[in-house]
Amino acid sequence: MSITFHETSRTFHLSDSKISYIMTVLPNGHMGQLYFGKRIHQKEEYPYLLEMVPRPMGSYVFEGERTLSLEHVKQEYGVYGSSDYRFPAVEILQENGSRIVDFRYKGHTVTAGKPELKGLPATYTEKDEEAETLTVVLEDEETGVELELLYTLFAEGGILARSARFVNRGGSAVHLLKAMSLCMDLPDCEYDWIQFSGAWARERHVKERRLEQGIQAVGSMRGHSSHEHNPFIVLKRPAADEFQGEVIGFSLVYSGNFLAQAEVDAHDTTRVLLGIHPEWFDWKLELGEEFQTPEAVMVYTSGGLNDMSQTFHRLYCKRLARGYWRDRARPVLINNWEATYMDFDEEKLLSIAGKAKESGIELFVLDDGWFGARRDDTAGLGDWKPNTELLPKGITGLAEKIEGMGMKFGLWFEPEMVNKNSELFRAHPDWILAVPGRSQSQGRYQYVLDFSRKEVVDYIYGSMADILGNAKVSYVKWDMNRSITECYCAALPADRQGEVFHRYILGVYDLYERLTAAFPHILFESCASGGARFDPGLLYYAPQAWASDDSDAIERLKIQYGTSYCYPISSIGAHVSAVPNHQVMRSTPLSARADVACFGTFGYELDLNRLTEEEQEEVRRQVEFMKKYRGLLQFGRFYRLKSPFEGNVTAWMSVSEDREKAIVGWYRILNGANMPYTRLKLAGLDEERLYTVYEDGKKQGAFYGDELMNVGLITTDTSAGDVLPGLGQGLHMGKDFDSRIFVLE
Numbered sequence: 001m002s003i004t005f006h007e008t009s010r011t012f013h014l015s016d017s018k019i020s021y022i023m024t025v026l027p028n029g030h031m032g033q034l035y036f037g038k039r040i041h042q043k044e045e046y047p048y049l050l051e052m053v054p055r056p057m058g059s060y061v062f063e064g065e066r067t068l069s070l071e072h073v074k075q076e077y078g079v080y081g082s083s084d085y086r087f088p089a090v091e092i093l094q095e096n097g098s099r100i101v102d103f104r105y106k107g108h109t110v111t112a113g114k115p116e117l118k119g120l121p122a123t124y125t126e127k128d129e130e131a132e133t134l135t136v137v138l139e140d141e142e143t144g145v146e147l148e149l150l151y152t153l154f155a156e157g158g159i160l161a162r163s164a165r166f167v168n169r170g171g172s173a174v175h176l177l178k179a180m181s182l183c184m185d186l187p188d189c190e191y192d193w194i195q196f197s198g199a200w201a202r203e204r205h206v207k208e209r210r211l212e213q214g215i216q217a218v219g220s221m222r223g224h225s226s227h228e229h230n231p232f233i234v235l236k237r238p239a240a241d242e243f244q245g246e247v248i249g250f251s252l253v254y255s256g257n258f259l260a261q262a263e264v265d266a267h268d269t270t271r272v273l274l275g276i277h278p279e280w281f282d283w284k285l286e287l288g289e290e291f292q293t294p295e296a297v298m299v300y301t302s303g304g305l306n307d308m309s310q311t312f313h314r315l316y317c318k319r320l321a322r323g324y325w326r327d328r329a330r331p332v333l334i335n336n337w338e339a340t341y342m343d344f345d346e347e348k349l350l351s352i353a354g355k356a357k358e359s360g361i362e363l364f365v366l367d368d369g370w371f372g373a374r375r376d377d378t379a380g381l382g383d384w385k386p387n388t389e390l391l392p393k394g395i396t397g398l399a400e401k402i403e404g405m406g407m408k409f410g411l412w413f414e415p416e417m418v419n420k421n422s423e424l425f426r427a428h429p430d431w432i433l434a435v436p437g438r439s440q441s442q443g444r445y446q447y448v449l450d451f452s453r454k455e456v457v458d459y460i461y462g463s464m465a466d467i468l469g470n471a472k473v474s475y476v477k478w479d480m481n482r483s484i485t486e487c488y489c490a491a492l493p494a495d496r497q498g499e500v501f502h503r504y505i506l507g508v509y510d511l512y513e514r515l516t517a518a519f520p521h522i523l524f525e526s527c528a529s530g531g532a533r534f535d536p537g538l539l540y541y542a543p544q545a546w547a548s549d550d551s552d553a554i555e556r557l558k559i560q561y562g563t564s565y566c567y568p569i570s571s572i573g574a575h576v577s578a579v580p581n582h583q584v585m586r587s588t589p590l591s592a593r594a595d596v597a598c599f600g601t602f603g604y605e606l607d608l609n610r611l612t613e614e615e616q617e618e619v620r621r622q623v624e625f626m627k628k629y630r631g632l633l634q635f636g637r638f639y640r641l642k643s644p645f646e647g648n649v650t651a652w653m654s655v656s657e658d659r660e661k662a663i664v665g666w667y668r669i670l671n672g673a674n675m676p677y678t679r680l681k682l683a684g685l686d687e688e689r690l691y692t693v694y695e696d697g698k699k700q701g702a703f704y705g706d707e708l709m710n711v712g713l714i715t716t717d718t719s720a721g722d723v724l725p726g727l728g729q730g731l732h733m734g735k736d737f738d739s740r741i742f743v744l745e
């Protein structure tokens with residue numbers, strides 16, 4: 001990788017083995033964007049890339065000439081009001097009421113490695129040679145506000161991490177009304193836009209459409225990244241697919257309100273903006289104060305969607321997630337939520353744990369309902385003291401018993417919330433987000449603690465640390481079950497209320513930072529009513545996240561498939577639950593439920609005592625399989641092969657880095673009669689290698705990598721005659737909700 005500055009043309013060329021990113025100082029001092037894409041040669045300048053032509057209805061920067069219009073030249077960090085009419089990256093309200101800014105190039109630095117972003121999650125390096133960072137410093141002379149644009153290239157190639165930092169070095173305070181993390185002007189609009197959207201229990205469904213003149217946008221104004229949209233979008237060339245073609249992924253390392261937008265202008269150029277949602281954002285910047293935006297990560301590839309995802313997976317697995325659990329295969333767990341909900345006592349929990357232990361499960365997780373007056377969802381949140389009527393020796397005693405059985409113990413918290421029926425609320429009614437004198441909206445009978453206030457975060461830290469420090473807790477599930485309303489902080493002045501949403505998330509990050517630092521061996525799993533905060537921001541603290549409250553195997557195909565576009569398999573919390581499924585009432589085979597969940601962190605969310613002997617035996621085999629292959633499943637190179645959004649069959653696979661082993665998952669929703677053979681072409685294998693294919697531990701045959709990738713596995717049965725190439729006609733009556741796992745060695 002290299003970052004070159006050509007003095008004479010004042011042109012920057014950032015390049016690595018895969019990409020070039022080129023920008024230049026424009027005649028008015030602003031930064032202009034020239035090129036982002038597949039790597040091209042270094043040159044002193046690329047004047048032909050500056051499209052400076054007179055156009056009807058244009059507004060121009062300089063007196064007496066009609067070439068430099070900020071609207072027509074691609075910008076690095078667009079501003080509104082001085083000839084660019086597109087949505088800007090930044091808006092600053094000044095003392096005189098003006099919002100015009102004029103950020104001009106002042107200088108730049110290049111440093112090895114990557115600086116931390118204070119108080120914010122971000123990708124990182126372990127050694128300086130892993131990355132190089134360019135900081136371009138711009139200044140708006142009138143206000144004295146400095147803008148630093150940060151660009152980090154990783155040695156891995158194809159990745160550019162960006163953010164912006166504002167420092168007020170001027171005479172008076174200003175208000176930042178918009179400060180996007182990334183502004184990316186692309187020269188055309190020949191792209192399909194892909195977003196990952198849905199709702200509670202149906203998160204991150206893949207939705208795709210062609211870009212068109214106007215605005216495409218997704219975002220969240222709910223205070224968390226949300227079930228509805230994810231802070232991740234993809235622009236792909238219409239002909240690109242999973243295996244080839246130009247694709248750019250844009251991911252925001254942030255867990256609060258966000259906006260991801262593409263604007264196609266009248267001349268078919270595309271401006272992508274990604275960052276904190278400007279709605280309700282107003283950050284007062286006093287003299288000497290700084291504001292750092294969250295980080296945005298762009299991945300470019302000409303190798304299709306799988307290649308883009310694998311690049312994100314590697315980066316987010318190794319250089320976003322941190323700590324003890326980052327590289328470790330995750331424990332097989334059992335969670336009591338769908339087994340008992342809040343109707344439990346210690347005896348019931350121990351009987352579930354006992355059966356789990358017999359099945360080889362490693363971690364028992366106690367979910368909601370163990371504290372304060374919590375017997376249903378109307379009470380108790382905020383009071384992190386064990387209910388000793390249910391658990392006579394508290395969490396300490398229960399954890400000891402679980403450990404005594406030879407399992408680890410995990411515990412559920414919802415740190416950011418309070419019920420009005422709680423000791424905490426009675427003591428501190430002003431600690432919730434609310435406007436004094438106005439009514440307060442509730443969600444699930446609960447209210448949001450004001451995490452923008454340090455004393456609130458301190459208090460919650462104290463009560464959580466008290467439990468975690470006095471009991472053998474190896475895992476924490478951190479939940480968040482409502483969106484924010486009446487976002488107002490009683491402790492901040494009127495002109496800082498626009499900061500509360502962001503300060504809230506900074507408070508969440510602060511608590512995570514303190515807890516993960518104090519308890520480095522605890523595995524944190526984030527959760528927000530399932531997948532409402534499945535975002536890179538939280539991956540920095542919690543290396544796995546409960547992907548959805550929908551644990552039905554068929555629903556999970558779409559959810560996990562969509563999630564895999566950006567997030568590594570080691571981050572996808574996936575469990576086997578009871579049937580009929582509690583969310584959709586569907587009954588799927590136990591095998592299908594495990595075959596889907598094993599491409600995730602894997603666990604159970606049911607009472608194993610209620611299974612038949614035969615099913616319990618099947619669970620033992622599933623756990624054994626998971627323990628044997630979890631390294632490959634969770635950390636292998638993941639390929640999407642067949643999309644649940646396109647048909648009856650879904651398939652995906654994970655290949656070890658050395659390509660010696662692979663596991664293929666194949667899932668068919670409905671059976672059919674007399675169906676044709678279909679071949680499932682595999683990917684990522686070594687063409688020269690001979691792979692032995694196993695199903696259910698039984699050897700099925702041996703095939704070369706090139707056979708498996710070009711001929712494929714013949715996996716679709718005809719309701720009779722389900723065969724692998726060269727194996728002859730075996731008889732296999734298919735069924736609805738069918739699934740198969742193939743191990744290749």
Ligand code: DGJ
Nearest residue numbers: 337367368527529530549
């Ligand atoms: C929502 C979570 O997604 C569930 O798994 C469970 O923990 C409940 N909250 C508990 O209230």
